[in-house]
Amino acid sequence: MIRRLSQARERGIPEATVARLPLYLRALNGMAERGLATVSSEDLAVAAGVNSAKLRKDLSHLGSYGTRGVGYDVEYLVYQISRELGLTQDWAVAIVGVGNLGRALANYGGFVSRGFRVAALLDADPEVVGDHIAGLNVEHIDELEAVIRRRGVSIVVLATPAAAAQQVAERVIAVGVTSILNFAPVVLAVPEGVDIRKVDLSIELQILAFHEQRKTDRMTGGPAMAEEWPEAVDL
Numbered sequence: 065m066i067r068r069l070s071q072a073r074e075r076g077i078p079e080a081t082v083a084r085l086p087l088y089l090r091a092l093n094g095m096a097e098r099g100l101a102t103v104s105s106e107d108l109a110v111a112a113g114v115n116s117a118k119l120r121k122d123l124s125h126l127g128s129y130g131t132r133g134v135g136y137d138v139e140y141l142v143y144q145i146s147r148e149l150g151l152t153q154d155w156a157v158a159i160v161g162v163g164n165l166g167r168a169l170a171n172y173g174g175f176v177s178r179g180f181r182v183a184a185l186l187d188a189d190p191e192v193v194g195d196h197i198a199g200l201n202v203e204h205i206d207e208l209e210a211v212i213r214r215r216g217v218s219i220v221v222l223a224t225p226a227a228a229a230q231q232v233a234e235r236v237i238a239v240g241v242t243s244i245l246n247f248a249p250v251v252l253a254v255p256e257g258v259d260i261r262k263v264d265l266s267i268e269l270q271i272l273a274f275h276e277q278r279k280t281d282r283m284t285g286g287p288a289m290a291e292e293w294p295e296a297v298d299l
């Protein structure tokens with residue numbers, strides 16, 4: 065059975081809040097590991113890199129307001145956020161495209177502790193099919209639909225070349241998957257109701273390069289100084 069993610073959306077929690085919940089969760093998990101029982105909104109905001117008014121508003125959507133003078137109960141907040149994100153259940157993930165990136169993702173142990181189980185690896189290359197990676201055999205892409213159904217895959221990670229991504233996406237959507245994490249450098253056309261998250265490290269690097277250039281220009285008095293470039297977009 066394929067299960068749907070995103071309880072948060074169904075409960076009307078803003079998408080921007082949903083995007084920040086994993087930041088709070090990561091900070092809280094670190095605090096729980098250090099044995100912290102409670103945390104103030106200010107300390108949690110600093111640890112998550114968010115402003116504290118925004119954090120309080122975000123957590124109020126979960127019905128969590130903390131206790132005046134005490135703050136939030138770390139363990140309970142971990143539970144509340146995990147439940148909201150659907151992480152209190154186990155999600156089966158399939159990785160399609162088992163090249164450099166797909167292999168690295170398959171070997172990454174951190175997914176399991178966060179509630180994501182890599183349940184299938186699929187590739188089109190007969191040289192790759194049959195490889196044993198992280199306890200799984202790579203299966204042929206022809207088996208895609210059957211594997212998704214059999215293992216109850218809810219999330220598909222696309223790590224194929226760009227040219228193959230749209231076609232793979234259409235196949236997984238046709239079999240009922242509505243959550244795709246796309247690493248391929250292509251914009252996927254998908255029907256309404258399908259959630260696509262895109263990871264593109266080169267875009268992140270380009271944004272850093274932009275800021276780096278502005279810092280350098282500021283030091284040298286170059287052309288990108290904010291005062292001399294009033295119409296500059298503030299990222």
Ligand SMILES: NC(=O)c1ccc[n+]([C@@H]2O[C@H](COP(=O)([O-])OP(=O)(O)OC[C@H]3O[C@@H](n4cnc5c(N)ncnc54)[C@H](O)[C@@H]3O)[C@@H](O)[C@H]2O)c1
Nearest residue numbers: 161162163164165187188189224225226228248263264265
């Ligand atoms: N988002 C990012 O930050 C980021 C970073 C690195 C790579 N990438 C992208 O991720 C993708 C994978 O990169 P890589 O370095 O692992 O490439 P790679 O060539 O090593 O691996 C791609 C794999 O996909 C398989 N494949 C090709 N067509 C397929 C299909 N129709 N069905 C299933 N498998 C198929 C190939 O056999 C190969 O094993 C590329 O699109 C690359 O541009 C993105």
